[in-house]
Amino acid sequence: MSRKQKLVVIGNGMAGCRAVEELLALDPDRYEIVIFGGEPEVNYNRIMLSPVLAGETSFDEIVINGADWYAENGIELRSGEEVVGIDPVSRMVATDKGDRCIYDRLLIATGSLPFILPVPGATLDGVIAxxxxxDVRRMIATAEGGGRAVVIGGGLLGLEAANGLRTLGMDVTVIHLMETLMERQLDEAAGFLLRRELEGRGIEVLTGASTEEIVGRSAVEGVKLKDGRTLPADLVVMAAGIRPNITLARDAGLACNRGIVVDDFMRTSDPAILAVGECVEHRGQVYGLVAPIWEMCRVVGTTLAEEDGEGYQGSVISTKLKVTGVEVFSAGDFASGDDREDIVFRDAARGVYKRLVISRDRIIGAVLYGDTQDGSWYFNLLRQKENIAESRETLVFGPALAGASQDPNAAVAALPDTSEICGCNGVCKGAIVNAIREKDLTTLDSVRAHTKASASCGSCTELVEKLMVLTLGDTYNPAAVEPICACTDLGHDEVRRLIKAKELKTIPAVMQELEWKTSCGCAKCRPALNYYLVCDWPDEYADDYQSRFVNERVHANIQKDGTYSVVPRMWGGMTSAKELRAIADVVDKFAIPAVKVTGGQRIDMLGIAKEDLPAVWADLGKAGFVSGQAYAKGLRTVKTCVGTDWCRFGTQDSTGLGIRIERFMWGSWTPAKVKVAVSGCPRNCAEATCKDVGIVCVDSGYEIHFAGAAGLDIKGTEKLGTVMAEDAALEHVVALVQMYREQAHYLERIYKWAKRIGYDEIRRQIMDDAERRKALFDRFVFSQKFAQVDPWSERVSGKDKHEFRPMAEIGFSRAAE
Structure with missing residues (x-):
């Protein structure tokens, strides 16, 4: 009888043991098998550690192969004994107990190692992976005393750890470097839903947060973030990622990149040595999910059994996970790009989000949240690269309706009468259809009045309208409402109404609750939503400057040659020798090629390279300049004449009033640019009667004008009214602008808004209703406390980071004096 070959397996985890199982199924008598495991345990399911932590199951229940399995298959298990070296020449491994073990074939299944952030305090007692x-047992023991836990990392493991610790009674905060949780598996919209779910369970989530230091003497006391905050902590869980464990292989001279390099038959650069699992790199890819690892293990089995096979061809990844009780599925490539389009379905009432990424009539990516039952079907379409052109209209509704009809209303038509259409009011399809037929309802408002469907949050409006089309046919002619963009069927007014009604306070929240058709919006809707949220929730919403145009992000106007122009603010058009010298110095220092006086009574420096902008603003800031916001959807200029200070015709202090208005209102984001002027007498040298807001000083006081235009459209102003005192003029102007801020569509100038609303209605609310005027004024003042507009910037990690500072820090008074 020939001697059995000796197979040594380094790693008693899921991959190593599964590969041995595959081998035993093919050729159980070929090898004498020895398995080394660093842990003093039998083989268990690491995927189920989270339920153990949460108390939902026990360790015994997650054991895959008990002691009897090793015995029955003649396998020598050396648990608690770690291999510390491999000698490929002698075909021998050395262990931490000083033993030597000869092999004929070696299988490396060392898995991965947790990435421990290299920050001060990372080795303190209480910091664990x-x-x-x-690790689970240490967490459970710590949680018995209550206290606070900080989990660093918002990936799957981190969130499962957070959920388990919260279940055990700890106060838990999750810190995640990226803005989206599980960003590798989820897009922004699905990440928002997951975050909302976690926060609903009492877990605090901090995204865009970076750890600077673990605080403590001998044990953990807190986590300090780079923004200066310190979070108290009795336990810190590092879940910031994993790295393939390649130390043994690399030290043995095997080819390694990110992982141990293997061929299609899982052989390393040494033919006697195979590798499998999270530690390997195949065709440049490293896999950390179970499905591809199981595929690798099958190939390891055939290779060790010396049977023919096609080898491992790589895996198309799909992930179906249950993250803290929430169904999540993702597959393929779901990044945005010009060569692809999205099909998006959102059911706000059920918290369901589905996104299919299509390119050339084929699914290339999918993200499902809350309802993943069709994930396998989508994954098969993706993997088979099937053409979905004929079923694209109903594809997002799943295989039951896909391809049923090219009618865009087919999916709604196929719903049973008992299907709930309006979740807020519990109205089903049958009730709506019957009401339309029995009561001869022909308008959306009449359906709302009789059934209450879409009368509350309005998110089911599209479904109700589709039912009306199906029921009434051509007799239903909804009033045309121009949507914000192709990402939604909702117009600006409806979006603004729903943001307030549903208390939506982030862009992802708006897109989910209002069932956006795209995952992350577009260049038209994101700036609009960002403005509406800034306006409606000034004290709660964090301005998303990435949703602003490039000019607003860099505090300068881009020019046709790619350079920028910078316009410092000159209050009311007034300046001084000191300011002029500072501008001259900047022009000389940066060799700025052109300097021009603008129509807004300021100085424009043109031809500045983008990389010089931070330094230009730093020098201007030292001289006391802030941005003139010549780029902004906000207050641009307040043009003045010299008024009573110098002019023999001046009736009031127009310069002083202009400066007062500008200092009071600068930095206030508005739907479109706002230009103001104050003329000291009816001769109107400041051209106040063609501005968005103008004041003409007269002997009896101040005439307030609005809704002028002097650009593509030429239009004189409408007279709002006359007030006697300067304080009253300021209050009326501010209230008018706030009314415009709250009612106008994004990018809608004041003159267009006023025509749409009605001049008389604006006069009624501002001139005749003192209580409403005062409320508008007060809301503007409140919002200014949180306005962030100043153009200081700093270098961070080699990148330009433009820092928006609250105006309160700049030092210019908002007071009326």
Missing amino acids: FRDIA
Whole structure:
């Protein structure tokens, strides 16, 4: 009888043991098998560590192969003994117990190691990873005393750890460097839903947060973030990622990149040595999910059994996970791009989000949240590269309706009468259809009045309208409402109404609750939503400057040659020798090629390179300049004449009033640019009667004008009214602008808004209703406390980071004096 070959397996985890199982199924008598495992345990399911942590199951219940399995298959298990070296020449491994073990074939299944952030305090007692049962037991023991836990990392493991610790009674905060949780598996919209779910369970989530230091003497006391905050902590869980464990292989001279390099038959650069699992790199890819690892294990089995096979061809990844009780599925490539389009379905009432990414009539990516039952079907379409052109209209509704009809209303038509259409009011399809037929309802408002469908949050309006089309046919002619963009069927007014009604306070929240058709919006809707949220929730919404145009992001106007122009603010058009010298110095220092006086009574420096902008603003800031916001959807200029200070015709202090208005209102984001002028007498040298807002000083006081235009459209102003005192003029102007801010569509100039609303209605609310005027004024003042507009910037990690500072820090008074 020939001697059995000796197979040594380094790693008693899921991959190593599964590969042995595959081998035993093919050729159980070929090898004498020895398995080394660093943990003093039998083989268990690491995927189930989270339920153990949460108390939902026990360790015994997650054991895959008990001691009897090793015995029955003649396998020598050396648990708690770690291999510390491989000698490929002698075909021998050395262990931490000083033993030597000869092999004929070696299988490396060392898995991965948790990435421990290299920050001060990372070695303190109380800082642990989340990779094995020992980590779980330490977490459970710590949680028995209550206290606070900080989990660093918002990926799957981190969130599962957070949920488990919260279940055990700890106060938990999750810190995640990226803005989206599980960003590798989820897009922004699905990440928002997951975050909302976690926060609803009492877990605090901090995204865009970076750890600077673990605080404590001998044990953890807190986590300090780079923004200066310190979070108290009794336990810190590092779940910031994993790295393939390649130390043994690399030290043995095997080819390694990110992982141990293997061929299609899972052989390393040494033919006697195979590798499998999270530690390997195949065709440049490293996999951390179970499905591809199982495919690798099958190939390892055939290779060790010396049977023919096609080898491992790589895996198309799909992920179906249950993250803290929420169904999540993702597959393929779901990044945005010009060569692809999205099909998006949102059911706000059920918290369901589905996104299919299509390119050339084929699914290339999918993200499902809350309802993943069709994930396998989508994944098969993706993997088979099937043409979905004929079923694209109903594709997002799943295989039951896909291809049923090219009618865009087919999916709604196929719903049973008992299907709930309006979740807010519990109205089903049958009730709506019957009401339309029995009561001869022909308008959306009449359906709302009789059934209450879409009368509350309005998110089911599209479904109700589709039912009306199906029921009434051509007799239903909804009033045309121009949507914000192709991402939604909703117009600006409806979006603004729903943001307030539903208390939506982030862009992802708006897109989810209002069932946006795209995952992350577009260049038209994101700036609009950002403005509406800034306006409606000034004290709660964090301005998303990435949703602003490039000019607003860099505090300068881009020119046709790619350079920028910078316009410092000159209050009311007034300046001084000191300011002029500072501008001259900047022009000389940066060799700025052109300097021009603008129509808004300021100085424009043109031809500045983008990389010089931070330094230009730093020098201007030292001289006391802030941005003139010549780029802004906000207050641009307040043009003045010299008024009573110098002019023999001046009736009031127009310069002083202009400066007062500008200092009071600068930095206030508005739907479109706003230009103001104050003329000291009816001769109107400041051209106040063609501005968005103008004041003409007269002997009896101040005439207030509005809704002028002097650009593509030429239009004189409408007279709002006359007030006697300067304080009253300021209050009326501010209230008018606030009314415009709250009612106008994004990018709608004041003159267009006023025509749409009605001049008389604006006069009634501003001139005749003192209580409403005062409320508008007060809301503007409140919003200014949180306005962030100043153009200081700093270098961070080699990148330009433009820092928006609250105006309160700049030092210019908002007071009326």
